[in-house]
Amino acid sequence: MKALLTLGLLLLSVPVQAKVYKRCDLVRTLRRNAMDGYMGINMTNWVCLAQHGSSFNTETTNYNHGDQSTDYGIFQINSRYWCNDDKTPNAVNACGIPCSALLQDDITQAMQCAKRVVRDPQGIGAWVAWRNHCQGRDLTQYLRNCRL
Numbered sequence: 001m002k003a004l005l006t007l008g009l010l011l012l013s014v015p016v017q018a019k020v021y022k023r024c025d026l027v028r029t030l031r032r033n034a035m036d037g038y039m040g041i042n043m044t045n046w047v048c049l050a051q052h053g054s055s056f057n058t059e060t061t062n063y064n065h066g067d068q069s070t071d072y073g074i075f076q077i078n079s080r081y082w083c084n085d086d087k088t089p090n091a092v093n094a095c096g097i098p099c100s101a102l103l104q105d106d107i108t109q110a111m112q113c114a115k116r117v118v119r120d121p122q123g124i125g126a127w128v129a130w131r132n133h134c135q136g137r138d139l140t141q142y143l144r145n146c147r148l
C-alpha cells in the first residue's frame with residue numbers, strides 16, 4: 001500500500017509539458033507538410049492563426065460556454081464540428097479523430113484536420129482568431145528572419 005501511495009505521488013509530481021513551437025520552427029514544420037498554399041492559404045495565415053489561437057502551444061484548450069464545445073491544440077480546432085471529445089453535445093467529428101490527437105507534440109493530425117477545416121465553405125474564416133487578428137492584415141512579419 002505504501003509503495004502504491006509513493007508511486008501515485010511520483011506520478012502526480014511529473015509535470016506535463018506541452019510543446020510550444022518557436023515561430024520559425026512552426027514555419028518549417030508547416031512547409032514540410034504542404035500547408036503553404038493549401039487551398040490558396042499562404043504560410044503567413046497559418047502562423048498568424050497559431051500565434052493568436054494558441055500562442056504556438058500544442059496543449060492549449062479553450063472551452064466555449066455558449067455551445068459547450070472546446071477548441072483544441074495549436075490551431076484551436078473545435079469539438080462541435082471537427083473532433084470527438086466525448087463531451088460536446090451533438091458533435092459531428094468531421095476529421096474522424098479524438099480531440100486528444102490535437103494536443104500532441106507531433107502536430108501531423110492537427111495539420112491534417114486543419115486542411116479538412118479549410119475545405120469547408122467557410123475556409124480559414126472558420127477560425128475567429130484568424131478573422132479577428134489576421135484577415136486583411138499585413139502578415140509578412142510572421143516569416144521574418146526564418147531562413148527558408
